[in-house]
Amino acid sequence: MKNLKNSIAAVVATIALTAPAWASPKTVTLNVSGMTCEACPITVKKALRKVPGVSKIDVLYEKKQVVVTFDDSKTNADELVKATTNAGYPSQPEQPKK
Numbered sequence: 001m002k003n004l005k006n007s008i009a010a011v012v013a014t015i016a017l018t019a020p021a022w023a024s025p026k027t028v029t030l031n032v033s034g035m036t037c038e039a040c041p042i043t044v045k046k047a048l049r050k051v052p053g054v055s056k057i058d059v060l061y062e063k064k065q066v067v068v069t070f071d072d073s074k075t076n077a078d079e080l081v082k083a084t085t086n087a088g089y090p091s092q093p094e095q096p097k098k
């Protein structure tokens, strides 16, 4: 009986460790230096919303940054940069500080 309990615990632990791995959305911060007036973020947002897999766009106008949440099985940071660049706003993904 003790063995059964232990193996159930092991299975539960394995599920808990592996389950969230495939569904976690990624977030990238893009530096968009060309956002010089308050109308710019609207254009940038519009462009990013067209990218498949993008679920959330937060514009930090003061910092000239856009925080994009996306599904990394559908798109990636390069595609997001391409989208803003094509809309007239070249951007760079912020390097994560380590």
Ligand SMILES: [Cu+2]
Residues within 6 Å of the ligand: 035, 036, 037, 038, 039, 040, 041
């Ligand atoms: Cu503007």
